[in-house]
Amino acid sequence: MRPSRAFRWIVRAFLLVFTLSLSTVSILGGWSAVTILNPGSNDINIPDGDYVVNLDIGNSSIEMIVPFNISNGGVYDLSDIFLSLQIDMTFGNTSTLNNDTTTVQIFDISHSYGDIAPEETLIANYTGSGSLPLSEVDRFRTPHALEFYASLTFRASYSLNLYTFTVGIIDFSIGNYSWPP
Amino acid sequence: MGRIGNIIKGIIYMGVYITTTMVIPFLTFTWVRELSILGVDIVLTQHDYENIIFWISAFGLLISATAFFNYSAPKQSIRKGTFALIQILLNCLYIWSYKFSGATEIRFEIVFQIANIGFISINIQNMVMLYMGVYFLTIVLKGYDLFDFVLNRKSIREKRYKTIPGGNDL
Numbered sequence: 001m002r003p004s005r006a007f008r009w010i011v012r013a014f015l016l017v018f019t020l021s022l023s024t025v026s027i028l029g030g031w032s033a034v035t036i037l038n039p040g041s042n043d044i045n046i047p048d049g050d051y052v053v054n055l056d057i058g059n060s061s062i063e064m065i066v067p068f069n070i071s072n073g074g075v076y077d078l079s080d081i082f083l084s085l086q087i088d089m090t091f092g093n094t095s096t097l098n099n100d101t102t103t104v105q106i107f108d109i110s111h112s113y114g115d116i117a118p119e120e121t122l123i124a125n126y127t128g129s130g131s132l133p134l135s136e137v138d139r140f141r142t143p144h145a146l147e148f149y150a151s152l153t154f155r156a157s158y159s160l161n162l163y164t165f166t167v168g169i170i171d172f173s174i175g176n177y178s179w180p181p
Numbered sequence: 182m183g184r185i186g187n188i189i190k191g192i193i194y195m196g197v198y199i200t201t202t203m204v205i206p207f208l209t210f211t212w213v214r215e216l217s218i219l220g221v222d223i224v225l226t227q228h229d230y231e232n233i234i235f236w237i238s239a240f241g242l243l244i245s246a247t248a249f250f251n252y253s254a255p256k257q258s259i260r261k262g263t264f265a266l267i268q269i270l271l272n273c274l275y276i277w278s279y280k281f282s283g284a285t286e287i288r289f290e291i292v293f294q295i296a297n298i299g300f301i302s303i304n305i306q307n308m309v310m311l312y313m314g315v316y317f318l319t320i321v322l323k324g325y326d327l328f329d330f331v332l333n334r335k336s337i338r339e340k341r342y343k344t345i346p347g348g349n350d351l
Contacts (some may be wrong), residue, residue: 002333002336004287004329004333005329008322008325008326009318011318011322011325012322013316014321015315015322016218018318019315021314022311022315025309029226033303037301101324103297159308160305161307162308162311162315163303163304163307163308164300164303164304165301165302165303165304166300166302166304167299167300167301167302168299168300168301168302168305169291169298169299170297170298170299171298
């Protein structure tokens, strides 16, 4: 065999090992990511149980506590875990001519939770507080003076950061408030 | 391997490339286009789907065609070296097409009782870039092959057409 061919075979063998390793990581990581994201596996529970919304109308403030847990049932670290929650408040705006329905963001807090090793579980509380712009609220609006909607974003990377997945839930109703007559 | 053998080898590899670059991605994206998990529909947008399928088909056809010419060419021939290099460059474009067609950041809409309530997005751009790195090394290897086949053309042909004592003239 010519030396040039021998050199070629060495490079080719290296490439084959490299490609096979990469493909193995891709397949294992992809499968694990699907397993973690599968709702039936209960690996991601946001919220885990009842969440707490402390609406303090007197002090125009809102506090939120969301317990959650995330289990890494895969084979690689679940890394760069990021959780973000926004709350929008919809109300009749008394500063407009017809008390127009207005939506403002009263809460927008993001937290990073680092990495979770395989077979480990992160149990934590997402907490945050915001303020309510109550001075322009039409208190007699029907059916509710205040309506609250939340948007949630969960993001994490997997398979040595080769995959990044994001799950977003947009504008789901979390409650409403009416002043007593 | 004779001429017929080379052509059969070319057809077999063309079939392999049609399967891996077109049929499997097509079936995968068609399967994930509309999933239903626990009664909630997870839908790939129509525009994304059409864009991805178009580029996969376009480059898949080119790769499969060059695979035929590559694998049906005689071993260590300049033709084989040239088509192998073209094929690997097309492979690079194929992988790159996953990025610019939007397949590296697939966004599924979550639809519950007609209303859109959110999304799931999967970003595999880092993985595609890593595969591009592997392909770059393969391009170097194929370029080296072509250079080697041209430089050593005489000895390769002598070896291929060597005379056998007592053999018959064709």
